[in-house]
Amino acid sequence: MLTLLTSAQMRKADEFTIANKPIASIDLMEKAARAFVQCFLKDEFDTSKSVAIFCGKGNNGGDGLAIAHILLANGYENIKVYVINISKKQSDDFAINLQRIEESKCKKVELTKASELKNIKADLIIDAILGSGLNKPLEGELAKIVKAINKLNKRIYAVDVPTGFPAEGKIAGEYNGIKAYKTICFQRPKINFFFPESVDATEKFEVVEIGLDENFIQNLNGDFQFVEETDVKGILKPRKLFTHKGIYGHALIIAGDTNTMGAALLSSMACLHSGAGLTTACIPQSGLKALNATLPEVMALPRDGTLAINNLDKYHAIAIGPGLGFSAEANSLLKSLIAHKKPLIIDADALNTLAENPDWIDRIPENAILTPHMKEFDRLFGRNDGWWERVQSAKIQAQKLNVIIILKNQFTFICLPSGKVIINPTGNPAMAQGGMGDVLTGTIAAFMAQKYSSTEAAILACFIHGRAGDCLSKELFVVTASQVAQQISKEIYKLNKIN
Ligand SMILES: NC(=O)C1=CN([C@@H]2O[C@H](COP(=O)(O)OP(=O)(O)OC[C@H]3O[C@@H](n4cnc5c(N)ncnc54)[C@H](O)[C@@H]3O)[C@@H](O)[C@H]2O)[C@@H](O)CC1
Numbered sequence: 001m002l003t004l005l006t007s008a009q010m011r012k013a014d015e016f017t018i019a020n021k022p023i024a025s026i027d028l029m030e031k032a033a034r035a036f037v038q039c040f041l042k043d044e045f046d047t048s049k050s051v052a053i054f055c056g057k058g059n060n061g062g063d064g065l066a067i068a069h070i071l072l073a074n075g076y077e078n079i080k081v082y083v084i085n086i087s088k089k090q091s092d093d094f095a096i097n098l099q100r101i102e103e104s105k106c107k108k109v110e111l112t113k114a115s116e117l118k119n120i121k122a123d124l125i126i127d128a129i130l131g132s133g134l135n136k137p138l139e140g141e142l143a144k145i146v147k148a149i150n151k152l153n154k155r156i157y158a159v160d161v162p163t164g165f166p167a168e169g170k171i172a173g174e175y176n177g178i179k180a181y182k183t184i185c186f187q188r189p190k191i192n193f194f195f196p197e198s199v200d201a202t203e204k205f206e207v208v209e210i211g212l213d214e215n216f217i218q219n220l221n222g223d224f225q226f227v228e229e230t231d232v233k234g235i236l237k238p239r240k241l242f243t244h245k246g247i248y249g250h251a252l253i254i255a256g257d258t259n260t261m262g263a264a265l266l267s268s269m270a271c272l273h274s275g276a277g278l279t280t281a282c283i284p285q286s287g288l289k290a291l292n293a294t295l296p297e298v299m300a301l302p303r304d305g306t307l308a309i310n311n312l313d314k315y316h317a318i319a320i321g322p323g324l325g326f327s328a329e330a331n332s333l334l335k336s337l338i339a340h341k342k343p344l345i346i347d348a349d350a351l352n353t354l355a356e357n358p359d360w361i362d363r364i365p366e367n368a369i370l371t372p373h374m375k376e377f378d379r380l381f382g383r384n385d386g387w388w389e390r391v392q393s394a395k396i397q398a399q400k401l402n403v404i405i406i407l408k409n410q411f412t413f414i415c416l417p418s419g420k421v422i423i424n425p426t427g428n429p430a431m432a433q434g435g436m437g438d439v440l441t442g443t444i445a446a447f448m449a450q451k452y453s454s455t456e457a458a459i460l461a462c463f464i465h466g467r468a469g470d471c472l473s474k475e476l477f478v479v480t481a482s483q484v485a486q487q488i489s490k491e492i493y494k495l496n497k498i499n
């Protein structure tokens, strides 16, 4: 799991590396600039293009000056550096690189006013005005300069972080910073790149390694971690010889209503393809025909309007909510389930029922998994102003209630009782279609039934669910929930095989 860093932690990692590795601060900047250029050249190999590099006077600006040098050495001849007079203060490494630029054939211009930008003609722009040192919103002439740069309407590559975009923390008000085509960031992605608000600041980002001390970084107590494929492979267990269905657990999916039976079928289908030994769907009588016709492997526990499940012993994991509706029977099933200590997943309508019965929330069994999307989360725990606030609130609730909250989005945040937030990297917009969450719930239930811990089940399910969608989307504009459910077994197979 990769530990993500705040800007303050990043500075510590810089300082530690400089103090403990045979590398000086200016050489680290040079290394960062080289890494940036290497990445930039993958996209921009036409060296006849003209490049305007806008530099502040801190280390981000220092990077920009070093990048100018390296681009010149790589055949780019038409490069102009614009040093923006935001302050009198300049960093030591900026000053060293400025001296180098003055001694080179690179053109340099000082810029104080936005109006001076009118005549700038460049094919490409590199933004190195402010990086992770941003400590307040952009205002005054600097805000005007940034607006004018955006208005040039050229492809902008940002160094480390787009000027004006906070690397972490609340993204306040309307964004007025650089709108980059791509951000090339150093060593780790910025935490705020995982929130939907970041689309205003950068269309995409790529991380380049600059040689900071990895041991030091991993041992920093970062709240945010990022799942890698190796983590998933490390958790997945192969199926052993002589094992039988009894070994892989029995999952109960309580879901479906007259008009939303599909949700129950999708959840059950995903549970089946994710490896549960046995799957039982607890659905209304009216859904039995559809269940038997589409998923013959799944057993049924029909709901007749008054069902009470007395014996939960035979189930190893229970999921409740997809398409469940709000009947008295559904409410009483949820109420009785939260009184037990069974591995439990609460999703969709069951989450909304909880929101209407807030006094039940404190009674949710420990290590239960809640899988809200943004609206369900806000209904449960109150409105949030933006994603930073929402994830902070999920982090607090997961700790307080001793549960796992899977806050779903393009990047899904798995908030653990320990206070850690694990970011899932897989998934894509082709998956933005109804029923996808039902599939995720069935997958989590299958992993919990197979005796993975709640944390493991959450990590595995989110990663594999997204990976299935990623694989399908290579050939499809949109992937349906049924397709994802059916792809899951293939993805588990691939991850297990290379183990
Ligand atoms: N060894 C190092 O220190 C390395 C640093 N690197 C670069 O250094 C950057 C961070 O550099 P710095 O810490 O010097 O900070 P920046 O260059 O981001 O900012 C410089 C100064 O701008 C001022 N400032 C902040 N917000 C402002 C605002 N809204 N309006 C006007 N002025 C504002 C602050 O006083 C800040 O110290 C990273 O993003 C990265 O690009 C890289 O070179 C990698 C190595």
Ligand SMILES: Nc1ncnc2c1ncn2[C@@H]1O[C@H](COP(=O)(O)OP(=O)(O)O)[C@@H](O)[C@H]1O
Pocket (backbone or CB within 6 Å): 348, 372, 373, 408, 409, 410, 411, 412, 426, 427, 428, 429, 430, 431, 432, 433, 434, 435, 436, 437, 438, 439, 440, 466
């Ligand atoms: N743009 C996207 N990128 C990645 N994953 C997505 C995207 N859109 C949706 N998903 C995934 O699909 C699921 C949607 O869940 P949810 O909103 O509960 O769907 P439903 O209620 O229709 O079943 C989540 O797991 C989410 O992460």
